[in-house]
Amino acid sequence: xxxxxxxxxxxxxxxxxxxxxxxxxxxxxxxxxxxxxxxxxxxxxxxxxxxxxxxxxxxxxxxxxxxxxxxxxxxxxxxxxxxxxxxxxxxxxxxxxxxxxxxxxxxxxxxxxxxxxxxxxxxxxxxxxxxxxxxxxxxxxxxxxxxxxxxxxxxxxxxxxxxxxxxxxxxxxxxxxxxxxxxxxxxxxxxxxxxxxx
Numbered sequence: 001x002x003x004x005x006x007x008x009x010x011x012x013x014x015x016x017x018x019x020x021x022x023x024x025x026x027x028x029x030x031x032x033x034x035x036x037x038x039x040x041x042x043x044x045x046x047x048x049x050x051x052x053x054x055x056x057x058x059x060x061x062x063x064x065x066x067x068x069x070x071x072x073x074x075x076x077x078x079x080x081x082x083x084x085x086x087x088x089x090x091x092x093x094x095x096x097x098x099x100x101x102x103x104x105x106x107x108x109x110x111x112x113x114x115x116x117x118x119x120x121x122x123x124x125x126x127x128x129x130x131x132x133x134x135x136x137x138x139x140x141x142x143x144x145x146x147x148x149x150x151x152x153x154x155x156x157x158x159x160x161x162x163x164x165x166x167x168x169x170x171x172x173x174x175x176x177x178x179x180x181x182x183x184x185x186x187x188x189x190x191x192x193x194x195x196x197x198x
Contacts, residue, residue: 003029005052005103006088009095014104018111020137025051025107034080046138055106056083058145062153076153090167097172109174113144113183117194132194143190144183148174151182 005011011029016022024047033053039045046054060076060083091102098105120133135143148170156166173181179188 003031005030005033006091007031008088009091009101009103011052011103013101014107016107016111018114021111021114021141023047024137024141025110027051027103027107032084034084051106051110052087052103055110055145055148056080056087058149059083059086059152062149063146065150086163086167089164090171093164093168094172097168102171105171105175109148109171109181109183110141110144112177113147113174113181113187114140115143115187115190116140118143118190119193119197130197132197144187147183147186150186154182 002010002012011027014027016025016027026047026049028050030050033050033056035049035053039048057080060078060080062076094100094102094105115135117132118135119130121128121130123129151170151174152163152166155161155170156163170181170183174183177184179185
């Protein structure tokens, strides 16, 4: 019997096109993407965790945004089970709209949201200089997940839009490399800033 995500979607049928992220995105088949903190002792073991579980965990704390934490999520209420249910519903919405494997949409969204360059600031004499640096694959993945979840958080906070619909919309927009997606827009902004600091 083959394992399917939530008993519905085949993760083995998906593929990762980005060669840099292949080693860091775990798409091994699992029924329920939850390891109960088995890989939380060391940051280098994050790659053993399913990409779906990492995305769900990131939704619990989308994080800060802007200068001096202008927008902060704090800790989002709700249990991991409620977030997993929202993820399952979002995948069902994507499958209904596109008739394709929704896990592939998540993988494509992460690939399109992962920036290649960013700015590093360092002190040179009495001033702070900015330089363009290439991002490591692990950080690329972390930033992509952060920007996807922040986009979802900003579209649902204080609005009538439900979490499953917000997840489905953000993933479909990011997978299509649409500029209206928050994550794709953030990647373009980071890379444009880095280009100016070369």
